[in-house]
Amino acid sequence: MLKILNLFLLLVFFLPGYSKILKRPIPDKLVVLTFDDAPESQYTIVAPILKEFGFGATFFVCEFPPNYRDSTKYLNWRQIQALDRMGFEIANHTKSHVGASHLSEAGFEEQLTYIEKKCDSLGIPKTSSFAFPGYDWSPAVIEKLAKEHYDFARAGGNKAYDPETDHPLFVPSWAMTDKNKDQITAAFQEAHDGKIVVITIHGVPDLEHPWVNTAPALFREHMQYLADHHYQVISLRDLNKYIHIKKAQKILFPEFRKRMEKK
Numbered sequence: 336m337l338k339i340l341n342l343f344l345l346l347v348f349f350l351p352g353y354s355k356i357l358k359r360p361i362p363d364k365l366v367v368l369t370f371d372d373a374p375e376s377q378y379t380i381v382a383p384i385l386k387e388f389g390f391g392a393t394f395f396v397c398e399f400p401p402n403y404r405d406s407t408k409y410l411n412w413r414q415i416q417a418l419d420r421m422g423f424e425i426a427n428h429t430k431s432h433v434g435a436s437h438l439s440e441a442g443f444e445e446q447l448t449y450i451e452k453k454c455d456s457l458g459i460p461k462t463s464s465f466a467f468p469g470y471d472w473s474p475a476v477i478e479k480l481a482k483e484h485y486d487f488a489r490a491g492g493n494k495a496y497d498p499e500t501d502h503p504l505f506v507p508s509w510a511m512t513d514k515n516k517d518q519i520t521a522a523f524q525e526a527h528d529g530k531i532v533v534i535t536i537h538g539v540p541d542l543e544h545p546w547v548n549t550a551p552a553l554f555r556e557h558m559q560y561l562a563d564h565h566y567q568v569i570s571l572r573d574l575n576k577y578i579h580i581k582k583a584q585k586i587l588f589p590e591f592r593k594r595m596e597k598k
């Protein structure tokens with residue numbers, strides 16, 4: 336009798352919750368790689384290494400203000416288009432890498448749609464992922480992203496992403512640099528029991544922003560580690576396979592709202 340009751344409770348409480356957010360169980364060793372700020376090395380160095388290992392990734396592109404020091408150190412749109420053709424996700428990091436919380440709704444929309452239009456003109460699919468420039472965010476920005484039908488927005492926070500508790504428009508990540516090899520290797524160990532590890536990476540190398548630099552040799556070492564330990568490495572967009580994103584946005588909103596109010 337107790338067994339039947341347990342089974343009943345399992346069906347009532349576990350299965351509906353499960354099916355609401357997850358389409359299928361999150362496998363262990365699932366890692367999402369995200370690259371920010373469009374430094375040129377993401378095309379010349381990162382993409383070939385990712386292809387060599389058969390890894391997916393998301394590239395959060397922006398333009399910065401025109402001729403930001405030396406524009407040749409950044410991806411041009413032909414290279415961004417090539418990354419799309421190679422199967423990588425091209426995603427939105429605003430036109431000029433502006434702190435989103437400081438903008439009016441119209442100002443933010445302009446920043447967002449500039450990248451969308453640029454993608455459209457080059458046959459790149461409409462961006463469905465966003466990364467907060469400088470990790471700067473506000474409740475209004477998240478609401479706007481939801482309204483504009485964005486699936487994911489990536490933040491910082493140094494913790495694993497649990498799709499059943501973390502809102503898809505506030506996905507936590509760890510930032511890889513030259514200085515935190517051990518922290519990143521430890522982060523990879525968190526990818527189990529429904530949790531996904533999301534990594535933020537800048538230039539490999541990053542000539543314009545040395546404080547977020549990752550040397551190519553160290554990047555390759557991390558990728559080799561993931562391959563040797565049989566990790567699955569994908570883009571944020573690829574998480575569609577596992578998550579009912581719109582349902583997750585709705586279901587997780589009340590909890591998220593509480594966090595927003597604390598901010």
Ligand SMILES: [Zn+2]
Pocket residue numbers: 371372428432467468469
């Ligand atoms: Zn950035």
